[in-house]
Amino acid sequence: MNVEKFRGVYPAVITPFTKEGKVDEERLRAYIEYLIKDVDGLFLCGSYGSGPIMTMDERKRVAEVTMEVAKGKKPVIIHIGCSDTASTLELAKHAEELGADAIAAVTPFYYKHLINVIKEHYKAIIDAVEIPVLLYNNPKYSNFSVSGDLLAELAEMGLQGVKDSSADIALFYEYMAKVTKPDFLFLIGSQTHLVPSVVGGAHGCVSGLSNAFPLFIKGIYEKCISGNFEEAVALQKKANMLRTVTGSGIPIPFYHAVLPMLGVDVGYPKKPFLPIEKEEVERIRKVLVETKMVIGK
DSSP states (O other), rough: OOGGGGOOOEEOOEEEEEEEBOOOOOHHHHHHHHHHTTOSSSEESSSSTTTGGGGGHHHHHHHHHHHHHHHTTTTTEEEESSHHHHHHHHHHHHHHHHHHHEEEOOOOOOOOOHHHHHHHHHHHOOOOOOOOEEEEEEOHHOOOOOOOOHHHHHHHTOEEEEESSSSSSHHHHHHHHHOOTTTTTEEEEGGGHHHHHHHHHEEEESSGGGGHHHHHHHHHHHHHHHTTTTHHHHHHHHHHHHHHHHHSSSSSSHHHEEEEEETTTBOOTTTTSSOHHHHHHHHHHHHHTTTTOOOOO
């Protein structure tokens, strides 16, 4: 695997929906065009992309529309993880057929699985496709935290990278220490840990905030890899302050509210998510104007 191809900042791409809850293909195309100018790659159908609340057909269509726009322009990683193995493999093969550059799969969620189940699940994915397979570690939502030893074992089985959204920088460092396989891709799953992860050897970041402010997040990454750590840390602190404005959890409605402030209409969030109330939108706008992230009064 050529990890150099995958270096940089990837938005955890928001999926636009219509008011009726259908994938808004027109807005999705426009949004992908907006993003690919300023990012290093795209990460689709993850937590921010509403993957877990979409149907199989919806996930496939999001992948198809995105690849129509982005294929050959920027690397595309498609999240194909499901709670069952058969659906995961179906999406994995579909992504490969579309020409995705890599796929990522969260550990099968809801149930608290044993380690042997996790191993067999990833072995099935690795055996099913030729493109690189990444493990998406998100223990808060999947009920399973992958250890450094398990990741190293999966790497020997053919796993080629990890996206870690544990918010545990010590665990991420453990991954980088334990996995000795050459050309293994290490992506941190949040811009909140971008500086310490890149300093430690991360190849890049999958970021929620880069849906709205891709150049800002890229600035942190670029200053870090150039050795300008003082400015990188200052920007990191600002990014972490902004994360408190977005709201807790996976704040999908925040981006549906903020992107129109930047001239990008991404439609509606998919229920059960609800649009943010007008008063809260105005509070957010005020903070973003004060912090010079949005131009306005």
